Each structure stands twice: as C-alpha cells, then as structure tokens.
Amino acid sequence: MKFTVFGIGSATPQLDKNPSAFLVQIENEYILIDCGEGTQYRLLEAKIKHTRLKTICISHLHGDHYFGLAGLLSSLSLNRRKEHITLIGPPGLIDILNLQFKSSGTILSFELNFIPTDNSDHKRLLDNGVFSIDSFPLIHRVPTTGFLITQKAGLRHLLADKLPENFPIPYIKKLKEGADVYDEMSGKTFLCSEFTSEGEPEKKLAYCSDTAYNTSMIPVIKDANFMYHEATFTSELKSRAEKTQHSTAAQAAEIAQMANIGMMVIGHFSSRYKEFNTHLAEAKEVFEATFLAEEGKTFTII
Ligand SMILES: [Zn+2]
Numbered sequence: 281m282k283f284t285v286f287g288i289g290s291a292t293p294q295l296d297k298n299p300s301a302f303l304v305q306i307e308n309e310y311i312l313i314d315c316g317e318g319t320q321y322r323l324l325e326a327k328i329k330h331t332r333l334k335t336i337c338i339s340h341l342h343g344d345h346y347f348g349l350a351g352l353l354s355s356l357s358l359n360r361r362k363e364h365i366t367l368i369g370p371p372g373l374i375d376i377l378n379l380q381f382k383s384s385g386t387i388l389s390f391e392l393n394f395i396p397t398d399n400s401d402h403k404r405l406l407d408n409g410v411f412s413i414d415s416f417p418l419i420h421r422v423p424t425t426g427f428l429i430t431q432k433a434g435l436r437h438l439l440a441d442k443l444p445e446n447f448p449i450p451y452i453k454k455l456k457e458g459a460d461v462y463d464e465m466s467g468k469t470f471l472c473s474e475f476t477s478e479g480e481p482e483k484k485l486a487y488c489s490d491t492a493y494n495t496s497m498i499p500v501i502k503d504a505n506f507m508y509h510e511a512t513f514t515s516e517l518k519s520r521a522e523k524t525q526h527s528t529a530a531q532a533a534e535i536a537q538m539a540n541i542g543m544m545v546i547g548h549f550s551s552r553y554k555e556f557n558t559h560l561a562e563a564k565e566v567f568e569a570t571f572l573a574e575e576g577k578t579f580t581i582i
Pocket of ligand 1: 340342
C-alpha cells in the first residue's frame with residue numbers, strides 16, 4: 281500500500297503548494313482522495329495510468345478539495361475511457377457535476393457510479409474483496425468526512441519446494457486460505473503451518489481531511505498503520521484553528537497518539553507559512569512518528 285502526496289496547500293493556490301489531492305495505490309489499482317484544482321496535471325507528471333484509477337473519494341465541497349474533479353473526469357472522457365469509475369463524496373457533488381456536464385454538452389464515455397457519503401455516522405461504503413472504504417464524520421464548516429481504507433490480509437504464501445510434485449491445485453488453494461489438507465489417497469495430512477508462510481497482513485490507512493480537533497473519530501481509526509491528518513496551523517494560531525474548524529499540528533499529533541497510529545503525515549498547510557519546521561517540531565513532541573507532506577512524495581505503508 282502506497283500513499284502519494286499531490287498537494288500540501290490549503291485554500292488559495294500557491295506556486296509552491298498544490299491543493300489537496302492524494303493517491304493511494306493498492307496492488308495495481310489507484311484510489312484518488314480529494315481532487316483540488318490541477319490534479320490532472322499531477323497525475324500526468326506522476327505518469328499514472330488512467331485505467332488503473334478506479335475510485336475517487338471527495339471529503340467535502342470546499343473548492344481546494346474538488347475543483348479539479350470536473351476537469352479530470354472530462355479529460356478521461358475525451359480520452360475515451362471505457363472502465364467505470366466509482367465516485368464517493370457528499371450528496372451534492374453529483375448534482376454539481378451533472379450541471380457542469382449538461383451545460384457543456386458532455387456525455388461521459390464511461391459509467392460514473394456515485395456513492396454518497398453521510399457525515400452523521402461511520403459507514404462502510406465499498407468492499408471489493410481486496411479493500412474496503414469507510415467514511416466517518418469530521419468537524420468542519422460544511423459536511424465533511426474522513427476515509428478509512430483497509431487493505432485485506434493477503435493469502436498465505438506457498439512454500440512450493442516443500443510440496444510433492446503435481447500437488448493438486450484445489451489443495452494448494454486450501455493451504456493458501458489457511459486450512460490443513462487431508463489426502464485420502466496417501467493418507468497424509470499436509471499442514472498449512474508447514475507448507476505455507478504468513479501472507480501480507482491487513483493494512484489500514486486513515487485520511488483525516490479538514491477538521492477541528494476531533495476525538496470522536498478515534499474508535500474508527502484506532503491502530504491504523506498510517507494516518508494523513510490536516511495541520512493547517514501551528515499552536516500559536518490555535519484560536520484561528522478553532523474559528524475556521526481546522527487543526528494545529530499538535531492537535532493532529534494528539535489524535536495520532538490516542539489512536540495508536542503507526543505513522544502520521546501532516547499537510548494542508550496555511551499559505552502564511554513558508555516552511556513547516558514548527559509544524560513538525562510541535563507534532564513530534566507529542567507523536568514521534570510524524571512526517572511532513574511534500575509535493576510528489578510517496579510513503580510506503582508497511
Ligand atoms: Zn475545508
């Protein structure tokens with residue numbers, strides 16, 4: 281599982297800070313989370329194969345989180361995409377898109393499956409057998425949700441050189457699924473513990489978009505391997521954070537610490553900051569495994 285940062289900024293565009301957009305890679309598939317203005321350029325720069333982008337999640341309808349979406353979808357259509365896209369976001373999002381497409385006479389070349397979020401409760405929105413996506417309420421000036429993406433545990437790895445030749449394929453399937461196999465012909469039992477090793481463990485990624493200090497999400501994101509959390513301000517501007525319903529770096533770190541997160545990346549920095557050493561220092565004081573979001577940087581989640 282990988283997490284790539286496409287934008288570290290907030291509110292208005294800055295030359296050195298793109299607006300919010302993040303790419304999650306699970307096996308060969310991509311999930312885009314938020315889609316600020318210009319996100320399609322970031323996808324081009326990163327040479328992302330569009331056909332592998334199958335899911336887009338939008339946290340809320342402030343422009344710095346979704347103004348790039350209509351442009352991206354239009355371009356995919358102009359490129360004659362055929363594969364459907366699952367779009368997850370606030371209920372009003374689909375009306376906004378439909379109005380834009382209607383006004384420009386755009387008929388998408390692909391199916392857009394829209395799943396509305398609900399910011400009143402924690403909800404499972406998607407489960408495709410490989411990963412699931414949940415949304416959970418955040419505290420912000422418009423309805424906003426975070427996302428929890430869970431990559432399911434992989435099958436056990438087969439220790440093929442230990443098995444007899446021509447070992448039946450249905451038996452291999454059972455062993456990989458964690459079951460022991462009894463072979464009537466030979467009267468032998470093949471133990472899963474002897475002929476397989478542990479598969480990839482389950483991995484959880486929590487995305488906490490714009491939010492005021494929010495302890496109510498802790499039970500949902502508890503023990504996640506990775507968390508992205510906004511840190512628009514440093515503690516010096518705590519009252520400004522409260523007023524605008526954003527978080528300080530220290531508050532993000534408190535959440536990470538209480539939720540027993542593996543590692544945290546902070547971003548969504550206010551345009552008033554030219555560097556983020558204070559953000560990093562104050563977060564690390566509470567939660568050591570904090571990293572700064574950087575344009576184009578990829579974090580591997582282990
Ligand atoms: Zn916002």
